[in-house]
Amino acid sequence: MTELTTTSYxxxxxxxxxxxxxxxxxxxxxxxxxxIWPRAERKLYDEPKRLVxxxxxxxxxxxxxRRRRTTYSITPAGREALTRWLGTEPAPPALxxxxxxxxxxxxxxxxxxxxxxxxxxxxxxxxxxxxxxxMAAGILxxxxxxxxxxxxxxxxxxxxxxxxxxxxxxxxxxxKEIEGWEDTTSPxxxxxxxxxxxxxxxxxxxxxxxxxxS
Amino acid sequence: MTELTTTSYxxxxxxxxxxxxxxxxxxxxxxxxxxIWPRAERKLYDEPKRLVxxxxxxxxxxxxxRRRRTTYSITPAGREALTRWLGTEPAPPALxxxxxxxxxxxxxxxxxxxxxxxxxxxxxxxxxxxxxxxMAAGILxxxxxxxxxxxxxxxxxxxxxxxxxxxxxxxxxxxKEIEGWEDTTSPxxxxxxxxxxxxxxxxxxxxxxxxxxS
DNA sequence: CTCGTATACTGCCCTCTGCAGTATCAGCAC
DNA sequence: GTGCTGATACTGCAGAGGGCAGTATACGAG
Numbered sequence: 001m002t003e004l005t006t007t008s009y010x011x012x013x014x015x016x017x018x019x020x021x022x023x024x025x026x027x028x029x030x031x032x033x034x035x036i037w038p039r040a041e042r043k044l045y046d047e048p049k050r051l052v053x054x055x056x057x058x059x060x061x062x063x064x065x066r067r068r069r070t071t072y073s074i075t076p077a078g079r080e081a082l083t084r085w086l087g088t089e090p091a092p093p094a095l096x097x098x099x100x101x102x103x104x105x106x107x108x109x110x111x112x113x114x115x116x117x118x119x120x121x122x123x124x125x126x127x128x129x130x131x132x133x134x135m136a137a138g139i140l141x142x143x144x145x146x147x148x149x150x151x152x153x154x155x156x157x158x159x160x161x162x163x164x165x166x167x168x169x170x171x172x173x174x175x176k177e178i179e180g181w182e183d184t185t186s187p188x189x190x191x192x193x194x195x196x197x198x199x200x201x202x203x204x205x206x207x208x209x210x211x212x213x214s
Numbered sequence: 215m216t217e218l219t220t221t222s223y224x225x226x227x228x229x230x231x232x233x234x235x236x237x238x239x240x241x242x243x244x245x246x247x248x249x250i251w252p253r254a255e256r257k258l259y260d261e262p263k264r265l266v267x268x269x270x271x272x273x274x275x276x277x278x279x280r281r282r283r284t285t286y287s288i289t290p291a292g293r294e295a296l297t298r299w300l301g302t303e304p305a306p307p308a309l310x311x312x313x314x315x316x317x318x319x320x321x322x323x324x325x326x327x328x329x330x331x332x333x334x335x336x337x338x339x340x341x342x343x344x345x346x347x348x349m350a351a352g353i354l355x356x357x358x359x360x361x362x363x364x365x366x367x368x369x370x371x372x373x374x375x376x377x378x379x380x381x382x383x384x385x386x387x388x389x390k391e392i393e394g395w396e397d398t399t400s401p402x403x404x405x406x407x408x409x410x411x412x413x414x415x416x417x418x419x420x421x422x423x424x425x426x427x428s
Numbered sequence: 429c430t431c432g433t434a435t436a437c438t439g440c441c442c443t444c445t446g447c448a449g450t451a452t453c454a455g456c457a458c
Numbered sequence: 459g460t461g462c463t464g465a466t467a468c469t470g471c472a473g474a475g476g477g478c479a480g481t482a483t484a485c486g487a488g
């Protein structure tokens with residue numbers, strides 16, 4: 001076994017909160033951690049085994065009827081490893097944004113294709129934004145699953161909402177801008193002045209308003 | 215050969231602009247496309263070969279001194295494939311944000327570790343933001359490498375700047391919020407009221423201001 | 429009693445990353 | 459000219475990761 005990856009620590013972090021079955025790990029990935037560190041469900045069946053091999057977790061198999069189930073728990077060594085990891089330099093964020101790729105190459109296709117790509121981006125961002133709105137509402141209503149961790153969850157929340165709000169706002173802006181476009185190539189001339197405005201704006205760094213605090 | 219991946223189309227999109235050597239493809243990935251579709255340089259030596267095998271690109275080998283060099287160009291079939299792809303549904307964006315993972319699990323470590331993670335995030339976002347400011351300034355100064363594509367580049371630019379501005383603003387906000395924290399666990403009580411404010415704010419969807427147009 | 433949905437895994441093939449290894453070329457300092 | 463340095467140009471390989479098919483059982487609704 002080589003050394004642990006970020007994925008290992010993501011799972012170790014979940015195990016630090018409480019014991020998890022593999023299925024519960026998968027659910028947490030779908031609901032929360034996966035928005036920050038997306039990994040295929042398949043991986044969540046391999047990775048905890050590595051943690052066990054490294055001495056950072058223990059596994060217990062029990063039976064639900066005649067179906068087996070594995071529950072993982074963190075060891076003291078696992079907690080130490082997690083704390084050590086928290087002190088190392090984080091890798092820069094990486095964004096995979098297929099929709100933007102289509103915008104960048106839009107001049108190779110039709111104006112309707114560009115419009116539909118932007119609409120898809122707006123819809124995807126709105127759906128994800130709604131997920132976090134629901135999550136926040138749920139925490140407010142019930143106190144959340146881990147009240148003693150509300151503060152760290154609250155610290156991250158404004159990033160996620162602003163991230164998806166910004167993505168949706170950008171897609172709406174772009175849809176508006178291309179309203180007058182007749183095709184995907186001629187705006188190089190007809191829209192040139194606005195393009196220059198955009199570049200001028202981008203060239204001059206400025207603050208966005210901080211996450212809104214009411 | 216199975217079918218093409220998004221990575222294939224990312225490269226095909228670059229070849230649609232002009233012929234590229236592998237090294238030039240790598241440079242474009244570092245400078246532009248990689249911020250949207252990050253791939254290791256290693257892949258850029260394999261992927262164009264698949265495009266050639268699929269009939270979507272052609273390769274020409276020439277010599278610079280005694281060192282060989284491969285230049286790829288797109289075929290008519292490649293242009294058609296790219297245009298077809300532009301009409302398919304884009305995959306939702308995926309964000310890998312190791313720094314946020316450390317914020318989420320911050321209660322497993324010390325307050326200094328949390329502070330340093332947030333500082334690293336702020337620095338990473340600022341550096342990437344500066345890259346796009348430089349790029350925009352360069353386009354303004356020189357007209358850009360592809361003036362006939364200025365409009366699609368301009369369409370994407372506000373997303374990138376707002377994305378990194380927002381990330382930096384969030385990190386600054388979080389650093390400010392944790393200024394009064396003595397450790398990473400007790401704020402669950404001492405900071406609870408503010409946490410509730412944050413969740414209430416997140417639960418209520420609202421617009422962010424659109425990309426700034428001067 | 430059946431159907432739908434949730435739970436619980438494994439195998440397999442492919443993509444992708446990261447790193448080591450192996451070169452040559454071009455410009456500049458000295 | 460010689461020796462740096464940084465850019466250019468690739469390949470092999472091991473391990474991480476994704477996606478999908480396959481194979482089950484549990485359990486509640488109707």
